[in-house]
Amino acid sequence: MALLCKPGCGPATTTLSKEFMPRLSLGFKQQKFALAANPPRGFRNARLSVKAEASSNTSVVTQGISGNFAIAGINVDAGEGGLPRIKLHNKQKSECEIYLHGAVVTSWKSKGKELLHVRPDAVFDGVKPISGGIPHCFPQFGPGAIQQHGFARNVSWEVIGTSNEDDTPRVTLRLIDNEYTRGIWDYRFVVKYSVWLQGEELCTELNVKNVDEKPFSFTTALHTYFKADIGAVKVTGLNGLKCFDKDPVTKEPVEASEDRDEVTFTEFVDRVYKDAPSRLVLRNGLGDTLALENEGWNDAVLWNPFLTMKIFYRDFVCVENAKLDPVALQPRESWTAKLTISPTAE
Template sequence: MALRSFSFGRVRPTVSSRRSSVAARAPLTVVASASVADLNAKFAIPGSVEFKEGKSGSTMVVLKHACGASAEMYLYGACVTSWKQPSGDEVLYVRPDAVFDKSKPISGGVPHCFPQFGPGAMQQHGFARNLDWAVSTTSADPNPDDKDPSVEVVLTESDYTLKMWPHKFKAVYTVSLHGEQLVCQLRVINTDDKPFDFTAALHTYIEVLAIEKAKVTGLKGLTYLCKAKDPKTPETKKEDRDEVTFTGYTDSVYLNSPSHVELEVGTGAAVALDSSGWEDTVVWNPHLTMKDCYQHFCCVENAKFGKAATVAPGESWTATVTMSVVDVTK
């Protein structure tokens, strides 16, 4: 069910109540391929952070805020698959063809595109969305009446990734609930002895009441790459609409987009995306190529695509998006 409640999150400073597999001054270690019981023993925070067996036996982490908001993320692909408001309304969308047995990336929620967005030299959207990420820390605000839960996961190079992308790296992904808001931060660290380039995106699926009622605002006047006809050789266009609506297949990358973009979902509510570090915005709906589900979601994605990120050895790149539900009827 698409959003029917209007709620406004509160961003508060984090973090105390912290669980980690290492002491404060020890080198960072991570826990990969651990059992749910082991993860809970090392990282669970009662009432705030819990690890569970999800669909097809895949491990997921559940964040719960005292206000009633919640989020779920699978460690496979570090894919956030649920973000609910205190009312119980789901904000994100997972496609009916999604599988959770690790045979392919999870189709829906907030999948990763790294170190390549779209088609290119390696597999579509890179490798980050079809690998297990390792848990490094969890945390929650110490205020017992208003805890802000958070989980940090890490992905590093392996023989599998080096065959596609010959670079050593550490990707650190932090997912938090700040009140009713969902906050996702990606940091990419170059642990190699040479610089590297990459493109990336958070491929966010947002549930809408009906695609013909959905509207994206904040993009007027921008140059965009229309990938609908050919994603490898997109057309360059300029957006002249106050509201981007959907009447057919849509796959557009808006370059140098503003930090604030909204998707009206058709119920009087909108999902606001406030970002830093992400320079572009992607708007996608598959229309009749996915007849059974296209009417129920729209992807509004934060991306780094128009100009690839370049990271020198020992340096890092960071991007954050804060998602909120807002009332657009006032």
């Protein structure tokens, strides 16, 4: 959508078809990598160890995190399409998974119940963005000077650290500029993204640093898809805010003011709320109430395509945390935003 602009420390073993080997890539349309011959930089820097053993019809692929990254509560295996993913879990029966491709959180379960949604048309090919979960929009949200929603969601990130203190498994991923990104957006940057489980909560922190010699500005968002029964969804905390509705026909935003205590979804919704509060509450229509609390994400976006995607629109709602006024960073300056999603009894 767019409007403005299991335990255990050892490696996991998965049996996959031989297609696994050539399909691991940086996500660049211009290049594919056969992993055995030329490992992508993101995998090498992440210290992912990969071993293939030939058999009659399959390759047995063993993947793990070497060295100090191999700690309890954090595993790596081959996910959909053979793409590497990281799994976190704790003793509170919370778990999540993050794909290195796009650094997208594709699953978050609390007490065994899935709360995020991955669209049935999602592609796990290492090239296109994964549609669903919590994708990144960086360095641009929506349409603009570069490609829709930027490039961070369709390139491979690297693992740079893990920890697990007090049953709080945490992984930090990093995206740095390279020839591909500079061909789209000619700046040097470092983006770090941490994901952790704290009790039943899913927590994230995004940090963008300017390591160039010239200033730059960006917009960004977490394009979060939640499982839902769209006819029963309610979002609270937005009453009284200025908002912009995207007209599904003209595609132009129309300024309005939110006068509802509970926002519902009975038609196409693509709406930006400026200067949103730090806490929103989502009732997903499936019996779950989730509190979204943030620091640094100044805006909110609600989206459901309704009949424009009539096959599966009923099953999800997007409640997105965004920064839509450009963040201007001078050399060596950085910007940070945090998000905590919590099951609540409200």
